[in-house]
Amino acid sequence: MIEVSDISVSLGKKKIVENASFNAEAAQFTVIVGPNGSGKTTLMRALSGDLPFTGRIAINGFAINRLKLWQMAAMRAILPQSTQLSFPFTVREIVKLGLISGRSGAARREAEDLPDEALALVDLAGFGGRFYQELSGGEQQRVQLARVLCQVWHPLLDGQPRFLFLDEPVSSLDIKHQLIIMQIARAFAKRGGGVIAILHDLNLTAMYADRVVVMHGGRIDSVGTPAEVLTDERIQRVYECALKVGALPATQVPFILPQSAAL
Amino acid sequence: MSYPVLIKSAAPRSALGGGKTRAQGDRSFLAKSVILMLCFVLVATIMFSLAAGASDASIVSLVGALFTGIDSPADALSLRDRIIIYDIRLPRVILGALIGASLAVSGAVMQGLFRNPLADPGIVGVSAGAGLGAVSMIVLGGTFLAPLIALFGFYALPLAAFFGALAFTLILYRVATRRGQTSIATMLLAGIALGAMAGAYMGVLVYIADDRQLRDLTFWGLGSLAGANWVKIAAAGPFIVSALLISPFLARGLNGLALGEAAASHLGIPVQRFKRIAIVVVAGATGASVAVSGGIGFVGVVVPHLLRLMIGPDHRYLLPAAALLGASLLLLADAVSRTIVAPSELPIGIVTAAVGAPFFLWILLRRRGILDL
Numbered sequence: 001m002i003e004v005s006d007i008s009v010s011l012g013k014k015k016i017v018e019n020a021s022f023n024a025e026a027a028q029f030t031v032i033v034g035p036n037g038s039g040k041t042t043l044m045r046a047l048s049g050d051l052p053f054t055g056r057i058a059i060n061g062f063a064i065n066r067l068k069l070w071q072m073a074a075m076r077a078i079l080p081q082s083t084q085l086s087f088p089f090t091v092r093e094i095v096k097l098g099l100i101s102g103r104s105g106a107a108r109r110e111a112e113d114l115p116d117e118a119l120a121l122v123d124l125a126g127f128g129g130r131f132y133q134e135l136s137g138g139e140q141q142r143v144q145l146a147r148v149l150c151q152v153w154h155p156l157l158d159g160q161p162r163f164l165f166l167d168e169p170v171s172s173l174d175i176k177h178q179l180i181i182m183q184i185a186r187a188f189a190k191r192g193g194g195v196i197a198i199l200h201d202l203n204l205t206a207m208y209a210d211r212v213v214v215m216h217g218g219r220i221d222s223v224g225t226p227a228e229v230l231t232d233e234r235i236q237r238v239y240e241c242a243l244k245v246g247a248l249p250a251t252q253v254p255f256i257l258p259q260s261a262a263l
Numbered sequence: 264m265s266y267p268v269l270i271k272s273a274a275p276r277s278a279l280g281g282g283k284t285r286a287q288g289d290r291s292f293l294a295k296s297v298i299l300m301l302c303f304v305l306v307a308t309i310m311f312s313l314a315a316g317a318s319d320a321s322i323v324s325l326v327g328a329l330f331t332g333i334d335s336p337a338d339a340l341s342l343r344d345r346i347i348i349y350d351i352r353l354p355r356v357i358l359g360a361l362i363g364a365s366l367a368v369s370g371a372v373m374q375g376l377f378r379n380p381l382a383d384p385g386i387v388g389v390s391a392g393a394g395l396g397a398v399s400m401i402v403l404g405g406t407f408l409a410p411l412i413a414l415f416g417f418y419a420l421p422l423a424a425f426f427g428a429l430a431f432t433l434i435l436y437r438v439a440t441r442r443g444q445t446s447i448a449t450m451l452l453a454g455i456a457l458g459a460m461a462g463a464y465m466g467v468l469v470y471i472a473d474d475r476q477l478r479d480l481t482f483w484g485l486g487s488l489a490g491a492n493w494v495k496i497a498a499a500g501p502f503i504v505s506a507l508l509i510s511p512f513l514a515r516g517l518n519g520l521a522l523g524e525a526a527a528s529h530l531g532i533p534v535q536r537f538k539r540i541a542i543v544v545v546a547g548a549t550g551a552s553v554a555v556s557g558g559i560g561f562v563g564v565v566v567p568h569l570l571r572l573m574i575g576p577d578h579r580y581l582l583p584a585a586a587l588l589g590a591s592l593l594l595l596a597d598a599v600s601r602t603i604v605a606p607s608e609l610p611i612g613i614v615t616a617a618v619g620a621p622f623f624l625w626i627l628l629r630r631r632g633i634l635d636l
Contacts, residue, residue: 073531092288
């Protein structure tokens with residue numbers, strides 16, 4: 001479990017996150033939503049150990065500021081929004097970097113094939129020999145996800161759940177790959193790991209999240225199931241936009257919701 | 264263990280991980296083969312360098328001499344030839360190989376640290392810092408720095424160069440790197456400023472130097488292996504050998520750092536401590552090289568770049584390969600510098616710059632799109 005108790009994060013003199021508290025359970029998919037500038041990424045950077053904060057953040061009961069980097073690397077893996085490289089790595093070499101921390105949880109023989117399995121999982125089978133820099137933004141993002149999956153391949157290690165932190169994992173993906181990535185996250189949670197993702201797509205959130213954390217102006221507005229949290233009142237207030245939940249568009253306007261894929 | 268995926272991907276999954284075929288994009292076998300080949304190349308280059316020169320001491324007699332030793336009665340090798348090989352060519356070859364390896368490895372480490380293929384100690388001012396340290400020691404060694412020379416003996420010069428290089432690397436890193444991201448433009452401009460600063464201070468030191476010091480400075484500044492002797496090897500060797508021995512332990516961290524500082528620390532790499540070690544390694548290798556041979560440019564940028572094209576940027580292979588290829592190339596450049604205007608010789612810095620500078624321009628040309636500032 002990830003416990004966030006009363007944390008505040010400042011960048012320079014400005015307080016970006018104020019008095020945030022929530023729990024993200026293992027075996028659950030927790031999604032953080034909120035408008036631009038509401039502090040989602042800053043909160044995630046604090047969870048990742050990149051930013052100093054006040055308050056307490058704990059993974060499986062261990063306060064993260066007491067953990068060594070290699071210990072944290074065995075407990076959680078983090079997908080950044082985008083990653084630029086200045087050297088000509090192949091896709092497979094990048095994915096293999098996920099094994100640096102040495103605690104994928106896979107047996108030695110299994111680990112040999114792990115990069116290829118992870119690539120197949122993100123629908124990039126056969127891309128191992130391509131150069132990372134030659135891929136599109138969406139493909140690069142999926143390569144990074146494959147790397148991150150290698151780091152915590154088994155959602156449980158020594159009986160303890162492990163976590164995936166995903167910062168806008170579907171932001172540059174087409175709809176098919178958005179769904180694939182969401183299913184990977186869901187499956188990771190089903191097998192006992194925890195997932196925390198920042199998403200902008202409220203439909204995907206409603207479809208896949210077990211719990212939703214709504215951020216607004218650096219504070220946590222509410223935490224709950226999608227049905228509890230995604231209400232007309234809250235969405236209008238937080239996004240400052242007159243939106244209605246579940247309202248259908250006029251009949252001649254096409255709309256495509258991710259839910260239709262599962263039908 | 265597999266994930267249940269509702270939406271089937273178009274690509275088949277059957278081609279994965281079967282049998283002994285190497286996976287696509289895995290260049291480790293290629294890299295190991297290239298390293299093995301470079302070992303042979305280096306041995307051949309060393310033999311060639313020992314044999315080539317104004318004297319006709321032959322390779323056959325030379326090998327005999329290596330096995331029998333200098334004190335044994337070896338008819339094949341005259342005393343004159345022994346002196347040429349043991350006191351002139353052998354130290355020169357050893358020093359050349361050490362410096363070539365050190366220039367190439369410090370280039371590769373620095374490029375990995377700054378995540379930038381143009382970060383070479385010679386280009387971004389670190390060599391200038393080492394030079395400033397060395398010149399200070401040569402000129403001021405007779406005055407208030409005299410106690411240092413008394414204390415450290417022939418280590419004083421490489422130590423001074425080391426601290427010069429260390430100071431300049433730290434300044435460069437502080438100026439060019441912000442929140443874990445290095446700005447290419449800032450790095451290169453800071454390098455220009457640091458180079459100019461070192462040049463100005465060196466100018467002042469040259470101005471106050473006496474005739475004997477001026478002669479020392481001139482020989483030192485040409486960038487040459489001509490003065491190689493066992494004392495220089497003893498002075499620079501420990502720095503260079505330590506840097507070369509530490510560098511393989513940096514490989515894993517440099518690979519992780521390619522993803523950025525945050526991602527590297529998420530993988531469990533102690534980034535801050537790692538960066539400090541890398542900076543000391545670069546400063547040690549650059550300082551020692553500059554102290555004994557002056558400025559030999561472009562080896563540090565050309566060698567790692569060529570190797571990345573051949574075997575990829577994985578530092579576990581890149582660093583040893585750079586050491587081997589750097590040593591071989593510098594020995595070849597030295598052979599050229601000794602023979603091209605024989606019986607006189609050209610400073611080796613001129614040879615490496617003549618070949619390396621156009622190569623550097625070629626890299627710039629190829630990477631213009633990425634470098635647009």
